[in-house]
Amino acid sequence: MSNVEEAPTEIRCQAEKSASPGVEIITPHRVPLGGGLEVRRTLPRHTRSMIGAWCFADHYGPHDVSAGGGGMNVPPHPHTGLQTVSWLFEGVVEHRDSLGTHALVRPGELNLMTGGHGICHSEVSAPGTAVLHGVQLWVALPDAHRDAPANFEHHTPPVVEIDGAAVRVLLGELAGERSPVPTFSPLLGAELVLPPGARLRLPVDPGHEHGVLVDSGTLELAGHPVARGELGFVAAGPAGLELANPTGTDVRVVLLGGAPFTEDIVMWWNFIGRGHDEIAAFREEWQRQSERFGRVQGYTGGPAWLPAPPLPETRIRPRARP
Numbered sequence: 001m002s003n004v005e006e007a008p009t010e011i012r013c014q015a016e017k018s019a020s021p022g023v024e025i026i027t028p029h030r031v032p033l034g035g036g037l038e039v040r041r042t043l044p045r046h047t048r049s050m051i052g053a054w055c056f057a058d059h060y061g062p063h064d065v066s067a068g069g070g071g072m073n074v075p076p077h078p079h080t081g082l083q084t085v086s087w088l089f090e091g092v093v094e095h096r097d098s099l100g101t102h103a104l105v106r107p108g109e110l111n112l113m114t115g116g117h118g119i120c121h122s123e124v125s126a127p128g129t130a131v132l133h134g135v136q137l138w139v140a141l142p143d144a145h146r147d148a149p150a151n152f153e154h155h156t157p158p159v160v161e162i163d164g165a166a167v168r169v170l171l172g173e174l175a176g177e178r179s180p181v182p183t184f185s186p187l188l189g190a191e192l193v194l195p196p197g198a199r200l201r202l203p204v205d206p207g208h209e210h211g212v213l214v215d216s217g218t219l220e221l222a223g224h225p226v227a228r229g230e231l232g233f234v235a236a237g238p239a240g241l242e243l244a245n246p247t248g249t250d251v252r253v254v255l256l257g258g259a260p261f262t263e264d265i266v267m268w269w270n271f272i273g274r275g276h277d278e279i280a281a282f283r284e285e286w287q288r289q290s291e292r293f294g295r296v297q298g299y300t301g302g303p304a305w306l307p308a309p310p311l312p313e314t315r316i317r318p319r320a321r322p
Helices: 276-287
Strands: 017-020 023-026 029-034 037-043 054-064 073-079 082-090 093-097 102-105 110-114 119-125 131-140 151-155 160-162 165-171 187-194 199-203 209-216 219-221 224-226 231-234 240-244 251-258 266-268 271-273
Touching (some): 023 224, 037 209, 054 082, 054 209, 054 251, 082 093, 082 165, 093 110, 110 119, 110 165, 209 219, 209 240, 224 231, 271 276
Antiparallel strands (some): 017 023, 023 231, 029 037, 037 054, 054 131, 073 119, 093 102, 093 119, 160 165, 165 187, 187 251, 199 240, 209 231, 219 224, 219 240, 266 271
8 A cells, every 4th residue: 555644754763673794673663544554664764764776665464354444445646756566465455547557456466556757546445355464565766767657567476486485576586587577776576485494595686685574474584583574684795595484384575675776865655756845846736636647537435536745844855874
């Protein structure tokens, strides 16, 4: 889901736990989004704002939404300068956007939307959905492509086996499996399910930094435990990630990777830009419903569009790097 906080701000949280000189454990910040939904946010954090171009990671569920009014219902809202990556473990979400796309987001299927110059979309729990469980991820577009035309991609990655682990490659390449979905910077995104007792050394690009977000169970990353909801970070350098499941049940994780992103970005609400004034201009265009963002057709779940929150009283600053 997108960022529907009513007062989005720069995150100022506790320092992350350092598991070792090579592993950093990022603990989630819980964010209520209304309607009974709460997400566990590991990106951005005060001390770790990005992993490659991955700049936003919300992990949610499993939420029982079978009771009346407890599902997802996000009216049309805007994006600029980024791509959204939707990945579900359970449930179905109906997506509509200003390109005319009408798609169902299902478990095991990648839906990637390019905001670029500007787009708007709505997200609603599909009828019959009893449980919502998944991740919502954002990718910052590099300066050369941040004004790219809006686009929508759908891909169902096959399940491949790596040392007993079931792997789906959403974006990029891992262990010889390559996603056909194009990206604007070197990226890796994958889901891994490790059976009980599994141990593997996963070959990765040593020029990339990596994060392992644990959805279920407890993972060992380079010998250090990463609990459910936490994200284990490894800086660029290693040519492999040591993963192990010491438990008696499956462990499911989402692996994020990419070349370090060296550009300063400003990120507020659902916009990514390069300065406060640009963000303010995006907000003003959305508030007057300019053609930059277009219109969503067919959404009937509530207000025709979601107004932007007020800008903060201070100027928005670039997100800090470690």
